[in-house]
Amino acid sequence: MIKLSTLAIRNIKRNFKRYVMYFFSLSFSVFTAYSFLALLENEQVSNAFIYDDRYRALLLVFGIIIMVFVMFFLISSNNSFIRARKKEISTYSLFGMTNRKIGKLLFIETMIVGLIALALGIGVGIFLSKLTAMILLDISLVSFTGDIRFNIAHKAVYITTLIFLAIFCLMGLSGLRVINKFELIDLFKADKMAESNSEGSIIALILSLLLIGAGYYLAIQEDSFLVVGASIPILVLVISGTYLFFWGGLSKVLHLIKKNKGRHYKAINLISISMFSHRIKSIASTMATIAVLSAVATTAIATGFTLYRSIEKNVYDTVRFDMYFYGGQEEVLDDVYKAFERHKIKILDEYTTQRYKCSPDMEPIIIEGREITFDQENYFRVYSESEYNRLNSVARLNLKPVHIKPGEAMFGYPNMIKGLESKINGKLLKFSNQTLKITAVTQKNILAFGAVYTLVLNDSDFDALYRSGDIVVIDPYGEPLDKVTVFKFENPLKFRDLNVKLVQILEGKTGSYRTAYNHYSESLETFGLVCFIGFFMSVVFILMTASLLYFKQIMAAEEEGHQYKMLRKIGMDMQVEKKVIVKRLFPVFLIPLVVGIIHSIFAMKAADTVIFSYMIPVENSYLTVLSYSGVMYGVYALVYGIFYFITKGQYSRIVK
Amino acid sequence: MQILKAENISKVYGSKKGSKQYMALRNISFEVDEGEFIGVMGPSGSGKTTLLNILGSIDKPTTGRLIVDGRDITGLSKDQLAIHRVKKIGFIFQDYNLLETMTLKENIILPLAIAGYKAQVMESKLHTFAKDLGIMRILDKYPYEVSGGEQQRAAACRALITNPKLILADEPTGNLDSKSGKDLLELLTFINSEYRATILMVTHDVFAASYCQKIMFIRDGEIYNELYAGDDKKQFFDSIIDVMSVLGGEAI
Numbered sequence: 001m002i003k004l005s006t007l008a009i010r011n012i013k014r015n016f017k018r019y020v021m022y023f024f025s026l027s028f029s030v031f032t033a034y035s036f037l038a039l040l041e042n043e044q045v046s047n048a049f050i051y052d053d054r055y056r057a058l059l060l061v062f063g064i065i066i067m068v069f070v071m072f073f074l075i076s077s078n079n080s081f082i083r084a085r086k087k088e089i090s091t092y093s094l095f096g097m098t099n100r101k102i103g104k105l106l107f108i109e110t111m112i113v114g115l116i117a118l119a120l121g122i123g124v125g126i127f128l129s130k131l132t133a134m135i136l137l138d139i140s141l142v143s144f145t146g147d148i149r150f151n152i153a154h155k156a157v158y159i160t161t162l163i164f165l166a167i168f169c170l171m172g173l174s175g176l177r178v179i180n181k182f183e184l185i186d187l188f189k190a191d192k193m194a195e196s197n198s199e200g201s202i203i204a205l206i207l208s209l210l211l212i213g214a215g216y217y218l219a220i221q222e223d224s225f226l227v228v229g230a231s232i233p234i235l236v237l238v239i240s241g242t243y244l245f246f247w248g249g250l251s252k253v254l255h256l257i258k259k260n261k262g263r264h265y266k267a268i269n270l271i272s273i274s275m276f277s278h279r280i281k282s283i284a285s286t287m288a289t290i291a292v293l294s295a296v297a298t299t300a301i302a303t304g305f306t307l308y309r310s311i312e313k314n315v316y317d318t319v320r321f322d323m324y325f326y327g328g329q330e331e332v333l334d335d336v337y338k339a340f341e342r343h344k345i346k347i348l349d350e351y352t353t354q355r356y357k358c359s360p361d362m363e364p365i366i367i368e369g370r371e372i373t374f375d376q377e378n379y380f381r382v383y384s385e386s387e388y389n390r391l392n393s394v395a396r397l398n399l400k401p402v403h404i405k406p407g408e409a410m411f412g413y414p415n416m417i418k419g420l421e422s423k424i425n426g427k428l429l430k431f432s433n434q435t436l437k438i439t440a441v442t443q444k445n446i447l448a449f450g451a452v453y454t455l456v457l458n459d460s461d462f463d464a465l466y467r468s469g470d471i472v473v474i475d476p477y478g479e480p481l482d483k484v485t486v487f488k489f490e491n492p493l494k495f496r497d498l499n500v501k502l503v504q505i506l507e508g509k510t511g512s513y514r515t516a517y518n519h520y521s522e523s524l525e526t527f528g529l530v531c532f533i534g535f536f537m538s539v540v541f542i543l544m545t546a547s548l549l550y551f552k553q554i555m556a557a558e559e560e561g562h563q564y565k566m567l568r569k570i571g572m573d574m575q576v577e578k579k580v581i582v583k584r585l586f587p588v589f590l591i592p593l594v595v596g597i598i599h600s601i602f603a604m605k606a607a608d609t610v611i612f613s614y615m616i617p618v619e620n621s622y623l624t625v626l627s628y629s630g631v632m633y634g635v636y637a638l639v640y641g642i643f644y645f646i647t648k649g650q651y652s653r654i655v656k
Numbered sequence: 657m658q659i660l661k662a663e664n665i666s667k668v669y670g671s672k673k674g675s676k677q678y679m680a681l682r683n684i685s686f687e688v689d690e691g692e693f694i695g696v697m698g699p700s701g702s703g704k705t706t707l708l709n710i711l712g713s714i715d716k717p718t719t720g721r722l723i724v725d726g727r728d729i730t731g732l733s734k735d736q737l738a739i740h741r742v743k744k745i746g747f748i749f750q751d752y753n754l755l756e757t758m759t760l761k762e763n764i765i766l767p768l769a770i771a772g773y774k775a776q777v778m779e780s781k782l783h784t785f786a787k788d789l790g791i792m793r794i795l796d797k798y799p800y801e802v803s804g805g806e807q808q809r810a811a812a813c814r815a816l817i818t819n820p821k822l823i824l825a826d827e828p829t830g831n832l833d834s835k836s837g838k839d840l841l842e843l844l845t846f847i848n849s850e851y852r853a854t855i856l857m858v859t860h861d862v863f864a865a866s867y868c869q870k871i872m873f874i875r876d877g878e879i880y881n882e883l884y885a886g887d888d889k890k891q892f893f894d895s896i897i898d899v900m901s902v903l904g905g906e907a908i
Contacts, residue, residue, distance in 0.1 A: 261775040261779070262774075262775045265765060265768075265769050265773075265775045265778055266769060266772075267766070267769035267770040267772070270758070270762055270765075270766065270769045271755075271758075271766070274755065274757040274758040274762060275757050277757075278756070278757035563755050563757070566753045566755065567755075567766075568714075568738070569712070569714055569741070569747055569749075569753070570741065570742060570747055570766065570767050570770070570814075571738045571739065571740075571741035571742025571743075571745075571767060571770055571771075572738060572742075572770055573734070573735040573738035573739060574734065574735055574738070575735065576770065
């Protein structure tokens with residue numbers, strides 16, 4: 001009698017091709033799990049993020065999500081794998097092997113493949129641990145220069161092994177359940193009635209589109225509070241709509257396509273659409289899941305990437321200068337110069353000026369029911385044209401110099417307030433003995449220095465108003481306002497040591513200060529980690545979902561083989577066959593991808609409303625967001641495409 | 657008019673180095689004229705199916721020439737053969753070979769679709785044949801929803817729809833009960849007389865063979881004998897049994 005383990009090894013050898021993809025994704029999930037656990041253990045990483053428990057929690061939560069996902073993926077692919085081997089398994093049963101024994105045999109196979117994958121995944125994880133830690137630190141710290149030690153994270157090895165062994169056991173149990181469902185008689189029946197055709201339901205189709213549409217409608221609302229509040233309903237609507245679409249709607253669409261005889265009666269369409277719609281029942285849930293996961297993954301990477309790309313811009317939108325401070329000039333300036341000298345960094349420009357303010361009479365403005373008033377408390381920071389242009393030359397916003405005609409004024413406001421521009425243009429500013437008209441409005445109020453709104457006036461108007469006392473440099477208590485000093489210097493986002501020194505000098509001695517570097521490194525830490533996680537998660541999602549599709553199609557290929565054989569007999573030539581295969585497989589990959597990306601486009605619109613419109617200072621920030629997202633969609637689609645071609649190649653080989 | 661001419665057809669399997677060679681067909685020559693209904697009989701392993709596959713250009717002969725409708729098809733490429741099949745030949749198989757993913761209607765028009773006909777043409781052709789074959793009611797059903805006899809009718813309809821020069825039937829009654837078998841044979845006879853379709857049927861069922869006008873017996877890859885149907889069906893039936901018992905076939 002053959003020993004079970006010998007038989008298991010022989011089976012693996014014989015099923016090698018089927019096992020390769022499975023093995024690959026299994027190894028990758030082990031690698032991912034290990035890498036994350038190892039990162040948590042890594043000294044430099046925990047040092048970098050130690051002051052904030054949120055980061056640790058983020059990594060941990062992500063690790064758990066991956067694990068759960070990996071578990072479902074493995075169990076599901078294992079079960080379809082067993083189903084594909086139905087004939088082989090029934091044969092064992094026919095010759096008297098008990099289900100328990102068959103289960104044991106399959107469990108041994110799973111274990112052999114699993115243990116090898118476990119060893120490989122952890123091995124690669126250890127080998128690349130330095131790299132993963134470096135990537136994380138590199139994208140989330142401004143200037144990481146430390147040397148990451150190569151080390152084996154014992155706890156991570158231990159936990160990963162334990163978790164995967166547990167998953168393998170679950171796989172064995174769930175496999176046994178599948179085997180128990182087999183009826184021996186199935187062996188003697190052809191696979192013919194395995195699946196039945198469904199015409200789908202028009203109600204399901206319409207309802208699914210309505211659900212998704214409602215979700216989209218909520219997601220594109222302009223009001224960010226509304227969008228945030230509706231996020232859970234949006235998710236529920238879109239996800240349920242997606243599943244309903246794949247369960248009932250898509251069959252209906254195919255049914256409608258079939259009704260168009262002129263198109264449907266072309267041989268390629270006829271064959272491929274029938275084959276596809278015949279399969280749809282068994283693959284609907286997979287496709288829906290993939291659509292949802294693709295939406296999540298693409299949204300994650302698109303958000304991460306957009307945030308990451310916007311950080312540097314956002315730094316200057318917030319801080320505007322490499323460095324500025326008000327007050328305490330006499331005390332700190334010398335030390336500041338010395339610090340630059342010691343670090344051998346050139347100051348490119350520097351300017352000190354008064355913080356002029358004024359509060360002319362102006363009618364309140366009502367936007368969406370909220371009243372915006374301009375008074376003593378909500379005063380304006382005001383500049384003459386030449387002063388404004390001078391400050392501008394020090395700032396890092398690359399704005400063009402402005403020219404203001406006498407009697408006119410330019411109004412500047414922060415981009416938090418939407419819809420202000422149209423209402424404010426043409427409004428009058430009444431000073432004690434002069435009235436100016438607002439003729440230009442800009443969101444890039446680069447120089448508010450503590451105020452909310454800015455005004456830029458013609459030089460002569462400014463002088464007249466200063467003389468008349470409308471423009472002042474004192475606070476409501478009569479104390480003079482601090483002067484402001486702005487700096488522009490070389491490589492402002494590069495040198496950590498200089499920044500530390502500058503902060504030391506300015507802290508406590510000035511009224512207020514800001515450096516671009518501080519803002520940059522804070523943003524980078526948060527967004528870098530988000531970006532890193534989003535990226536990793538997407539890769540895991542792509543690999544798992546795409547290889548799940550691969551499995552399903554390969555199993556289908558084995559059942560569909562005899563159909564191709566028959567078609568060849570009645571005269572289908574190679575060209576037609578190739579096209580049929582493309583049309584048969586392409587929608588399986590394309591539809592979930594497209595649905596996922598469309599979901600993501602709407603999700604990005606919501607993200608734009610909630611976050612990016614405040615971060616990206618352009619008129620239509622959604623376009624910028626879309627252009628960044630587009631890059632990520634492209635990358636995602638590319639990886640998917642590779643899987644499509646692998647699947648197509650393997651499918652063609654099987655049906656040949 | 658001559659539809660098919662086979663000249664010295666041989667088929668050798670296992671021609672690769674080292675493996676044993678097996679000769680499935682040995683120098684078979686014969687001719688088929690338009691409107692003939694020919695049966696091919698012989699014991700298992702005699703080469704019947706090999707012959708049918710070669711005549712249908714699914715398989716290639718090792719040596720010899722095959723002329724179908726005045727064209728030598730032995731030298732054609734795979735794709736040319738595919739086009740040849742869809743235009744000139746109709747197949748009826750023992751296990752029907754309908755695609756279970758398609759309705760009967762879609763199955764029937766499939767050869768037309770492959771040949772690139774327009775939808776209206778397909779519809780009108782389908783209508784004519786389906787009506788004659790009595791399957792109009794079940795056209796929108798899937799193969800697994802109808803009986804074996806109905807499936808085989810649909811398969812026959814698919815074989816007919818391109819107006820092929822030659823219909824090749826491989827044990828068409830093999831999977832049918834005797835009633836459905838008889839119906840199908842009457843259908844083939846009807847097709848043969850009504851459309852003047854040329855039919856070549858491989859069978860080992862004597863009853864089925866008795867519907868043919870002529871029977872070729874094959875043994876060990878060679879034509880062993882030929883029988884022509886006379887006016888008396890019973891006598892034809894008996895003489896087939898006689899030949900088969902000599903051949904050692906599994907008749908009755």
